[in-house]
Each structure stands twice: as structure tokens, then as C-alpha cells.
Amino acid sequence: MYRSRTALAWCLPIAATIFLVSPLTASGRKVVPLDERIKGSEQVIVARAERIDPTWTQNERGDRLIVSRVLLRVEETLKGTSESATWMEVEGGTLGGLTLHVSDLDDLEVGDRAVFMLDRPAAGLRKPHLRGQGILKLNDNNVVVGSNVRLDDVRRNAASGGN
Amino acid sequence: MKRSLTRLALPTLCAAAVLAGTSSVMGWTPLGYTWTTSTVPYYINAQNPYVSASAATTALQAAAAVWGDQSNANVQFSYAGTTSGSSLVANDKNEVFFRDETGAAGLTYWWGDNYGHLVDADIVLRGLNTVLIADGYPCSNAVYITDLAAHEFGHALGLKHSAVGEATMYPNMSAYCDNSWRYLSPDDVTGIETLYPPTSTQQVPAAPSQLAAAPSLTNLLSSILVTWADNANNENGYRVERSSDGVTFSQIAQLGSNTSSYLSGGLLSGSTYSYRVLAYNNAGTSAYSNVSSASTQTPAANTAPSVTIANPANNAAYPANATVSFSGSAADSQDGSLSGSLRWMSNIDGQIGNGGSFSRTLSPGTHTVTAAVTDSGGLSGSNLVTMVVTVTAPSGPTLTARGYKVKGSQKVDLSWSGLTASSVSIYRNGSVVTTTGNDGTETNAINAKGGGTYTFKVCDSGSSTCTNPVSVTF
Numbered sequence: 034m035y036r037s038r039t040a041l042a043w044c045l046p047i048a049a050t051i052f053l054v055s056p057l058t059a060s061g062r063k064v065v066p067l068d069e070r071i072k073g074s075e076q077v078i079v080a081r082a083e084r085i086d087p088t089w090t091q092n093e094r095g096d097r098l099i100v101s102r103v104l105l106r107v108e109e110t111l112k113g114t115s116e117s118a119t120w121m122e123v124e125g126g127t128l129g130g131l132t133l134h135v136s137d138l139d140d141l142e143v144g145d146r147a148v149f150m151l152d153r154p155a156a157g158l159r160k161p162h163l164r165g166q167g168i169l170k171l172n173d174n175n176v177v178v179g180s181n182v183r184l185d186d187v188r189r190n191a192a193s194g195g196n
Numbered sequence: 197m198k199r200s201l202t203r204l205a206l207p208t209l210c211a212a213a214v215l216a217g218t219s220s221v222m223g224w225t226p227l228g229y230t231w232t233t234s235t236v237p238y239y240i241n242a243q244n245p246y247v248s249a250s251a252a253t254t255a256l257q258a259a260a261a262v263w264g265d266q267s268n269a270n271v272q273f274s275y276a277g278t279t280s281g282s283s284l285v286a287n288d289k290n291e292v293f294f295r296d297e298t299g300a301a302g303l304t305y306w307w308g309d310n311y312g313h314l315v316d317a318d319i320v321l322r323g324l325n326t327v328l329i330a331d332g333y334p335c336s337n338a339v340y341i342t343d344l345a346a347h348e349f350g351h352a353l354g355l356k357h358s359a360v361g362e363a364t365m366y367p368n369m370s371a372y373c374d375n376s377w378r379y380l381s382p383d384d385v386t387g388i389e390t391l392y393p394p395t396s397t398q399q400v401p402a403a404p405s406q407l408a409a410a411p412s413l414t415n416l417l418s419s420i421l422v423t424w425a426d427n428a429n430n431e432n433g434y435r436v437e438r439s440s441d442g443v444t445f446s447q448i449a450q451l452g453s454n455t456s457s458y459l460s461g462g463l464l465s466g467s468t469y470s471y472r473v474l475a476y477n478n479a480g481t482s483a484y485s486n487v488s489s490a491s492t493q494t495p496a497a498n499t500a501p502s503v504t505i506a507n508p509a510n511n512a513a514y515p516a517n518a519t520v521s522f523s524g525s526a527a528d529s530q531d532g533s534l535s536g537s538l539r540w541m542s543n544i545d546g547q548i549g550n551g552g553s554f555s556r557t558l559s560p561g562t563h564t565v566t567a568a569v570t571d572s573g574g575l576s577g578s579n580l581v582t583m584v585v586t587v588t589a590p591s592g593p594t595l596t597a598r599g600y601k602v603k604g605s606q607k608v609d610l611s612w613s614g615l616t617a618s619s620v621s622i623y624r625n626g627s628v629v630t631t632t633g634n635d636g637t638e639t640n641a642i643n644a645k646g647g648g649t650y651t652f653k654v655c656d657s658g659s660s661t662c663t664n665p666v667s668v669t670f
Contacts, residue, residue, distance in 0.1 A: 064368055094295075095283035098305070124305075131286060131315070134227060136304040136351045164299065179359065 065163055067182075071191050074150035074162040076113030079171070079184065080105035081146045083118070087126030099133040101126035102158060103141060105149060111191035113151075121151060122158040123168075137165040146171050148187050224365060224387030225356040229308035234270045234392070235453065236317075236353070237290060239279035244294035246323050251330035252341060253278075256292055257452075258331075259345035259378065262364070263353060264432050266380040268394035268478045271353060272432050275452050284318050290352065292319040292345065294328075301326040302344045304351035317352035321345065335373035343369070343377035355387050394478060401428030401475035403482040404456075409471045409490035416493040417465040424473050424485055426456045431475040431482075436460070439470040442489065466494035498573030501528035503538065505567050510581040516560050518585070523553040526569040526577065534569045541566045560587045595663035597652050599670055606642040606670050610652060612663050617656035624650050631657055646670070 071077055084104040091097045103121045110116070124135045134140065141147075150167040151159040161167030169177045175184035240256050242249035257275050264272030282293045286307040299322060307316040321328060327338035343364075350365050358365040360383040362376070369377065380388075404424040412419035422436065436458045437445040449458055463469060470489040475482040505524040514520055526534040535552035542548045543564040548556060563585065568578035593614030600607055610622065613636060621628045622638055632638055634656075642650065649669040655662035 095285070097283070097285045130310050132229075132308045132310075133286070134229075134306045134308070136302075136306075136348070136356075137300050 065166055067187070068190055070150050070162060070166060071112060071187075072194070074112065074167065075153050076119075076149075076151045076159070077111040077187075077191050078105065078107045078113075078116075078119070078149050078151070079109040079111065079146070080107045080119075080149055082141055082143050085126065085141065085143055087128040089128065098124055099126040099128045099131065100124050101141065108146075111148070111188060119151070120158045121149065122160055123164075139165060139168065139170065141168070148177070148184065223360045223383045224358045224363065224390075226387070226391060227306060227308075227351075227354045227356050229306060229312050229314045230354045230391050231271060231314050235272055235274045237274045237276035238352075239276050239281070239289060239291045241279050241282055241291060241293035243282075244321075244323070244328070245296060246294070246328040247330040247333060247341070251332070252294070255330040255341035256345050259342045260349050261433075261450075261452075262346045262378055262380060263349060263388055264478075267385045267388050269385075269388040269392040270395045270398075270478070271388070271392035272453070273349060274454070284320065286316045288316055290317050290319075292321070292348075294321050294323065297322050298325050301328070301339055302348045304348045306351065306354070314352075314354060319345065319348040319352060321348070337372045339369065339372065340375050340378075343375050346378045350384065350388070353388060354391050355384075358383050358387065398430065398477065398479040400480040401431035401477050401482045403427065404434065404473045404475055404485040407471065407473055407485040407488045409460075409469070409488040411490055411492055412459060412461075415461070417495055418463045418492055419459055419461045420463060420469055420471070420490045420492065421457065421459055422471045422473070422488070423457045426454060426475075428475045428477075428482065430477055432477040434458075434473055434475050435481075437472050437474075437484075440467065442470045442487070445470070445472060463492050465492050467492055496530070498571065498575055499529045500575040501526045501531070501534050501569050501571045501577040503567050503569060503577045503579040505565070505579050505581050508565070508581060508583045511583070512581075513584040513586060514558075515586055517557055519555050519557055520583070520585075521553070521555045522549055522565070522567075524567045524579070525552060526567075528569075528571045528577075530573060531571045534571060537569050538567045539569065541568070558583075558585050560585045593654070593661065593663040595652065595654055595666050597666040597668050599650075599668035601645075601670070604645045606644050606648070606650075608640045608642065608650065608652065608668050610638045610640060610654065612636055612654045614663065615654060615656050615661065617659060617661075619657040620654050621657050623653045623655065623662075626651075 082103050083106040086102045087099050088102065089097065090100045101123055103123065105119050105121055107116055107118055123138060123141060125133050125138055125140065148169040148171065150162040152162045153159050171184060172178055238260060240253050242252040244252055260273035260275065279291050281289065281291045284305045301322055303320050305318045306314055308314050321341065321344060328341050329335055329338045330341050347364055355365050357367040360366060360381060363381045363383040364377045365384055405427055406425040407422065409420050409422045412421040431453050433453050434451045434455050435447050436449040436451065438448045438460060439445040448460065451458060468489055468491040470487050472487045473485045503524060503526045507521050507523045522540055524538055526538050528534050538551055539547065540549040542558060544559050544561050563583050564580055565583060566578055566580040568576060570576040593612060595610065595612045598609045615634055618634055619631055620634045621631045622640060624640065629640060647670050649667055651665050651667045653662050653665045
């Protein structure tokens with residue numbers, strides 16, 4: 034049974050103008066508004082992935098995963114400690130002929146530029162706040178990929194304290 | 197419930213699309229990895245704190261079937277059985293399991309090789325932030341497992357998130373209790389059929405044969421086991437049809453591939469049912485199998501339970517205040533032992549106990565004690581015994597007194613027993629009024645007129661052994 038298509042194409046332009054308002058609280062996946070994501074992050078930076086080191090890891094649940102340790106060259110600090118570079122760890126990567134992808138995380142490649150909203154766990158490297166929702170890839174025009182949200186919008190939001 | 201844009205603020209929904217920040221605006225998005233086989237096996241660990249394991253399994257199987265049943269893609273999932281696995285590991289075993297942890301309600305972990313082929317995909321459904329339910333459960337601020345898992349199974353076939361809002365692969369549900377993700381949108385179908393192009397040369401599957409229906413040994417009264425020969429090697433699954441008149445059939449089950457039996461339950465006892473089966477795939481359906489009929493058994497006639505009383509024995513006697521042990525048993529041909537349901541009654545004390553054994557005291561008297569029980573068919577059985585609880589005579593000397601008047605003068609006849617001396621003293625109001633022989637009777641002439649109360653007792657002379665005191669009032 035196919036569902037009929039409706040004109041959701043409307044939505045994307047409209048969304049560009051209202052991305053700062055509270056979003057739908059989805060049931061399957063809760064989309065956290067950008068301002069809350071910024072507020073909840075310890076550090077918000079604009080950075081480029083300079084180096085990716087995949088490695089095997091095993092957690093307390095017995096998951097045996099490939100994780101990528103990503104060296105981020107910082108261009109701009111929008112919130113938190115200002116550093117020229119920092120390391121971040123995300124699930125996924127390629128190692129030994131195997132590639133792990135995770136459904137809520139976009140693949141990250143060397144050279145990718147993004148707004149990274151980061152948390153610092155009690156131990157280990159920084160991790161993206163709310164996993165995939167903590168990384169907003171930017172295109173060459175400083176627009177968040179897949180949206181009309183501009184880097185300047187994120188800057189303004191961060192400058193206002195995430196409110 | 198069909199997902200409805202009209203029920204939600206449009207800007208709000210759109211904001212969700214933007215903030216997801218994961219999809220291109222071109223609709224479905226390939227992962228870049230696909231399976232090399234057209235049948236992808238998966239295993240379920242249905243242990244979860246939200247719904248029953250069977251309900252979870254049914255919901256997950258329905259979710260997996262979405263992609264094969266609603267598209268012509270040359271791929272389908274095949275349920276391979278249960279697993280105890282609950283870890284995300286590249287072990288060449290596609291596992292679906294639950295975890296009580298925060299974050300997105302569903303996640304898929306894919307493993308691919310260097311050639312663009314998927315080698316493992318695990319799905320974890322997480323209910324700490326989200327209430328997960330199955331069909332048939334009341335839904336309020338919850339997510340149906342079938343719809344959530346349909347999305348994750350789409351990932352497991354190599355689809356990333358879609359930017360089309362009504363696609364099953366859209367990253368966010370529109371609302372709680374939304375059950376539209378179990379129905380693929382055209383965008384989903386285009387995506388999956390692009391990754392796994394339909395095979396135009398596919399033939400309809402071979403028809404099943406040697407269909408046989410027989411009462412199930414596990415439940416002769418209400419189940420029939422249907423078996424057949426699986427003659428196809430390209431079927432998506434089988435459809436089982438049943439008829440109660442041998443003429444009009446209706447589908448009662450859709451089963452996975454390589455299936456050759458079905459247990460038809462919930463039937464009326466003493467009834468005859470006919471069955472037929474066909475195989476199906478994306479090219480169509482096979483011819484029907486032969487028809488086979490079977491009858492459920494008629495339940496045997498109910499018989500009344502028998503009751504035996506082990507204790508007390510018939511005509512047993514007990515002293516007053518003795519604790520009496522009661523024990524008995526009840527057996528029923530249909531229900532087995534019913535001893536625990538025995539009800540015990542006394543014609544004097546009413547209901548005195550329940551069950552196979554108990555102890556208690558009874559009132560003095562001759563009791564008819566009945567033990568009775570009723571079986572599940574409504575028939576009762578009982579047994580009874582007679583037993584006596586004796587009355588113990590009071591100990592020690594006793595006295596009775598009767599007052600009367602003769603021409604207005606008060607007199608009292610006394611009568612006693614239990615005194616042993618040769619003579620006795622008669623006391624009236626604490627004073628000895630006479631000493632007389634111990635012959636058991638005496639008339640005390642008070643000779644007063646009018647009213648008054650007098651208390652008598654009789655004692656062995658020179659002894660403190662006395663009867664009970666008795667009062668007489670004129």
C-alpha cells in the first residue's frame with residue numbers, strides 16, 4: 034500500500050524562516066530546537082575535520098564498534114573554551130575492511146566543515162551533543178546542508194546565549 | 197491513524213524537517229551499501245519491558261514485511277528465529293533487540309565491506325524516552341513498534357533518511373501514535389526499488405501441495421495443524437485460507453518464506469474446517485494447494501466430582517472444646533483434583549472451613565458434616581459424616597432450689613448432690629439455718645411473708661466443701 038504524496042515541498046522554505054521556534058516534539062525521535070542544543074552544549078565551534086583516526090572499542094553493553102577520533106581545526110568559537118584544535122569522538126568509521134554507519138549520525142570525512150556542538154564526558158574525548166543533532170555540516174556558502182539555515186543564524190543564536 | 201498534516205501546525209512540522217539536518221532535499225538517500233542477497237535473514241530478541249515478547253515479535257515481523265510486501269524491490273526480510281544477542285557486533289547476524297536507554301527511539305548500525313555490500317545490520321529499539329507499544333495496546337504518547345521498526349528496517353536495507361515528510365524514512369514521526377510509517381510512501385518505494393531493482397523475469401512461485409489438516413495434539417478441542425509441501429524457491433511467503441463450509445474461504449494468515457505448517461487456533465469444538473494455501477511473491481500468486489478438512493474434537497460429557505472424607509470418621513465422638521481435624525479429597529474426571537475447592541458445612545455451625553484440610557472446634561451436639569465441591573462444568577459432588585461433640589457435666593456438688601408460699605409463708609425446697617459427709621449444713625444468706633442428714637433434700641421454712649431474696653448453699657458439715665450458691669426471690 035502506497036501513501037499518497039502531499040506537497041511537503043512547501044515546508045522547507047518556510048522552515049528556513051522559523052527554525053528558531055520550538056519544533057515538533059517528534060515521537061520516534063525528539064528533535065531538540067537549535068537554541069536548546071546550543072544551550073545544552075559545553076562548547077560550540079565552527080571547525081573543519083582535519084584528521085580521522087578510526088579505532089575499535091568495546092563498551093559496557095558488549096557493543097564492539099568502530100569509533101572515529103576526529104581532529105577538529107577550529108575556525109571560530111561560538112561558545113565555551115577557545116582552542117585552535119580539539120579532538121572529538123563519534124561512532125562509525127572504516128577499519129580493517131569494515132565500515133560502520135549509524136543511522137542517526139552523518140558520515141564525516143576529512144575536509145568536512147561544520148558547526149560542532151560538543152559535550153565533554155567524564156572520561157574520554159569530546160562527543161557531539163545529542164549525537165547527530167550536534168553536528169551541522171556547512172556548505173561553501175555557510176548554509177547548513179539540507180536546510181536554509183545560515184551560519185550567521187547560528188552565530189546570533191549562540192551570542193544570545195542559546196535563547 | 198494516518199499521518200495528517202492538518203492535525204499539526206505546519207511551520208512546526210517544517211521546522212522538524214530542517215532541524216533534523218540530516219537529509220538532502222532530494223528525497224530518499226542511499227547509504228551506498230546494499231545486500232548481495234535478495235533475502236535478508238534477521239533474528240529477534242523480543243525481551244523488553246514494554247509489551248509481551250510475542251506482541252513484540254509480531255510487531256517486528258510486520259515491520260520487516262513492509263519492505264517486501266509493499267514494493268517490487270528484489271529484496272525481502274526473512275525471519276530466522278530468536279536470538280539472545282543484545283550487543284551491537286559485526287557477527288554476520290542481523291539482530292533486532294530492545295534497550296532501556298535514552299536517545300532516539302530507534303537506531304540501526306550497518307556494517308559494510310570495501311565493495312559496497314552490507315554484511316551485518318543490527319537494530320536497537322530504545323524506550324527510555326519513548327513509550328513503545330504494539331498494536332492492540334492503548335496508545336497515548338507512545339510509538340508503535342511496527343512503525344518505528346519499519347523505519348529502522350529501511351535503514352537495514354541501505355536507505356538513509358529521506359527529506360520527504362511523509363516517507364517512512366523521514367527522520368521524525370509527525371505525532372505520537374502515528375501508524376503511517378508501516379505504509380511505504382512513493383519516495384520509499386522508489387528508493388528501495390532503485391537499490392534492489394525488480395526482476396522482470398521473476399516467475400510466480402510453485403504451488404504448495406500435499407496439504408493436510410488434522411486436530412492439533414496440543415489442543416484437540418480448538419486447534420487444527422495444517423501442513424504442506426513447500427515446492428517453491430522464489431516465494432515471499434504463504435497465505436493460509438480457511439472455510440467453515442468448504443465453499444467460502446478467507447485468508448487467516450500470511451506467513452514467511454520456507455514455511456510449511458500453520459497452527460490454526462481459537463476454533464469451535466466439534467466443528468469442521470477446510471484449509472487451502474498458496475504461495476506468493478512480487479510476480480504474483482501460485483495456484484492453490486489441495487483442500488484438506490479436519491474437525492476439532494467434541495468435549496467429553498461432564499461427570500460430577502467424587503468427594504471422600506478421611507477425617508473425622510463417621511460417628512466419631514469428641515469432647516467439648518476439642519480441636520477436630522478435618523481432611524478430605526475431591527477428584528473430577530475432567531478437572532482432576534478439586535480438593536482445594538472443598539467447602540465444609542455443619543448442620544449446627546454452618547460453614548466450618550474450605551480446602552483439603554483444616555482444624556477447628558465445634559459446638560456441642562450431633563453434627564452432620566458435609567464436604568462439597570462443584571466442577572468447571574457446574575456439576576457438584578459431596579459426602580458427609582456424623583460426629584458428636586459431647587457436653588461435659590459440671591464437676592463438684594450442685595444445688596437446686598424452688599421457692600413457694602403456703603398461706604403466705606415463704607418456703608424453699610432444696611435438692612443437692614455431690615456432698616459426701618453424713619450430715620450437711622444448710623446456709624441461708626451466709627448463716628447456717630440447720631444441720632441435717634445428707635439425704636439430698638430439705639425444705640427450709642422461712643415463714644416470712646411478702647417479698648425478699650434468699651441465697652442458699654449446702655456444705656458437708658465441718659467442711660468447706662459446698663454446693664454452688666442458689667438464690668430464690670419471692
